[in-house]
Amino acid sequence: MEQKSKKMSYDAIVIGGGPAGMFAAITMKEHLARVAILEKNDRIGKKLLLSGSGQCNLTHSGNLNEFAGKYGDKGTFLKPAFKGFDNMALLSFFEKRGVSFEQRKDGKFFPKSGKASEILAVLEKELRRSGVDILCNEKAARVIKTENGFRVETKNLKLKSKFLLLATGGMSYPSTGSSGDGYAFAESLGHSVVPVKPALAPVVCKGFEGGSLAGLSFEKVVIGLWRKGKKLRSFEGPLLYTHEGLSGPAVLNNSRDFEPGDILEINYLSGQDRASFEKKLSERASKSLPPKVKRYLREAGLSERFCIDRMKKAGICEGLSISEMGKAERKRLAGFLTEDRIEISRIKGFNIAMATRGGVDTSEINRKTMESKKVEGLFFVGEVLDIDGETGGYNLQAAFSTARLTGNIF
Numbered sequence: 001m002e003q004k005s006k007k008m009s010y011d012a013i014v015i016g017g018g019p020a021g022m023f024a025a026i027t028m029k030e031h032l033a034r035v036a037i038l039e040k041n042d043r044i045g046k047k048l049l050l051s052g053s054g055q056c057n058l059t060h061s062g063n064l065n066e067f068a069g070k071y072g073d074k075g076t077f078l079k080p081a082f083k084g085f086d087n088m089a090l091l092s093f094f095e096k097r098g099v100s101f102e103q104r105k106d107g108k109f110f111p112k113s114g115k116a117s118e119i120l121a122v123l124e125k126e127l128r129r130s131g132v133d134i135l136c137n138e139k140a141a142r143v144i145k146t147e148n149g150f151r152v153e154t155k156n157l158k159l160k161s162k163f164l165l166l167a168t169g170g171m172s173y174p175s176t177g178s179s180g181d182g183y184a185f186a187e188s189l190g191h192s193v194v195p196v197k198p199a200l201a202p203v204v205c206k207g208f209e210g211g212s213l214a215g216l217s218f219e220k221v222v223i224g225l226w227r228k229g230k231k232l233r234s235f236e237g238p239l240l241y242t243h244e245g246l247s248g249p250a251v252l253n254n255s256r257d258f259e260p261g262d263i264l265e266i267n268y269l270s271g272q273d274r275a276s277f278e279k280k281l282s283e284r285a286s287k288s289l290p291p292k293v294k295r296y297l298r299e300a301g302l303s304e305r306f307c308i309d310r311m312k313k314a315g316i317c318e319g320l321s322i323s324e325m326g327k328a329e330r331k332r333l334a335g336f337l338t339e340d341r342i343e344i345s346r347i348k349g350f351n352i353a354m355a356t357r358g359g360v361d362t363s364e365i366n367r368k369t370m371e372s373k374k375v376e377g378l379f380f381v382g383e384v385l386d387i388d389g390e391t392g393g394y395n396l397q398a399a400f401s402t403a404r405l406t407g408n409i410f
C-alpha cells in the first residue's frame, strides 16, 4: 500500500544544507518560529567538510573593495552582502563560538585546528540551539508557489511555508549533493538561469610537454590569454604544472573565462619581457666570467628541473656558458621563458572544478535582501546564484554573506 506523505507547515523552508543554507536558516530563525532545512544527503555540510582540502579556507583578508574585485563582474551585486556581513564579522561569529583562526602569509584564514569539521560542528550546534528542524535524506522534488506562500514536496513529505530559500549550491563535486537541482526549481518559479560551466578548474593542454614536470610550481607568473589571434587580457599569480596541463591559482581563478582553443602565453620571469631578458643576457655575456646558462637561469629564481627543461627545448646543452650562446639560441630560450604558448584543449569538468560559473540570474534578485524580484517570499543564497569567486575563501564568504542578508527583510 502506498504510504501517505507527512504534511508539515513552516514559516520558512531552506532547501539545501550547505554553508549558505545553514546560515540562512540560522538567520531566519532569529525572526521566525518555525524554520526547516531540507537536505537530500544523510547529513548537512558535505562539501564544507571537503573545503580547503578538509582544512576549510573560510575567508580572506581584505577590505570591501578588494573583496568585490574577486568575483568577476559580480562584485557590485555582492557589495551589500559584504557590507552587511564581511570577513571580520564571519570570523567573529565563529570565534565567539570557540574557533581560533590563523591567517596565512597569502591572506587566507583557516581554523587553527586545520579542520573543516570544526566549522561544521559550530553551525550544527547553532542550528540545534536555535531550534531549526534539520530534515536529512529529504530531497526536494517539486516546489510550487501557492496563494499564501510555497509548497515543497519530497518523496515522504509535503511541506508548506511562507518563505522559501533556495540554497542548493552549484554543480561542482556533484557527489556532495550539489547537482544543480536548484536551477530547475528557479526556472519553474519564473527565474532565468545563466548557463553553467565549471569554474576554479584546471585545464588540459594540447600536446602538453610539461607532464614530466608535474608538481612543479611557480610562485608568480604572468599569463596572457589569447583567442583567435587576439590578446584578451593578462593576469598573474602562482602556477602549477600537472600531468596533463596547468593548475594553480593563476589558472583556476581565470578558468571561468577560458575556452578550448585559447592560448595561454606564460612569462615565467615576471617583470622581464622577452626583449629585456635578451638584452640583459647579452650584456652579461659580454662581461667577465660569464656564468653557465643553467646557473644564470637559476639566479633568475627558476628551479633546476625547469632550467634543464627550458634549455633542452631551446636546444642548449647543459654545460654551455652564456657567452657561447648564439643569437638564435638566445631568442629561443627567451621565447620559452617569457612567451611560452600553451593551447587549452579543455577545461576540466564539474567533478574536479571547485565552483560553478552561471546560475540564477542576479539581475532578478534584490541585492540587499537576496529576495526574488519576481516572486515575493522567495530567496536565493550561495552558489546557486550566478556568482563565483576566486580561490582563497571567497566562495564560502559569499555563501555566508548572501545568507545573512536574508535577515534584512524583517
Ligand SMILES: Cc1cc2nc3c(=O)[nH]c(=O)nc-3n(C[C@H](O)[C@H](O)[C@H](O)COP(=O)(O)OP(=O)(O)OC[C@H]3O[C@@H](n4cnc5c(N)ncnc54)[C@H](O)[C@@H]3O)c2cc1C
Pocket: 015, 016, 017, 018, 019, 020, 021, 038, 039, 040, 041, 044, 045, 046, 047, 048, 050, 051, 052, 053, 056, 057, 058, 059, 138, 139, 140, 141, 167, 168, 169, 170, 172, 173, 176, 177, 178, 179, 180, 181, 182, 353, 354, 355, 381, 382, 383, 384, 392, 393, 394, 395, 396, 397, 399
Ligand atoms: C573540493 C572543494 C573545496 C573547496 N574549498 C573551498 C575553500 O576552502 N574555501 C572557499 O571559500 N570555498 C571552497 N569551495 C567552494 C565552496 O565549498 C562552495 O562555494 C560552497 O560550499 C557553496 O555553498 P552553498 O551552501 O551555496 O552550496 P553547497 O555547499 O553546494 O550546498 C548545497 C546543498 O544543497 C543540497 N541540495 C541540493 N539539491 C537539493 C535538493 N533537491 N533537496 C535537498 N537538498 C539539496 C546539497 O546536497 C548540498 O548539501 C570548495 C569547493 C570544493 C568542491
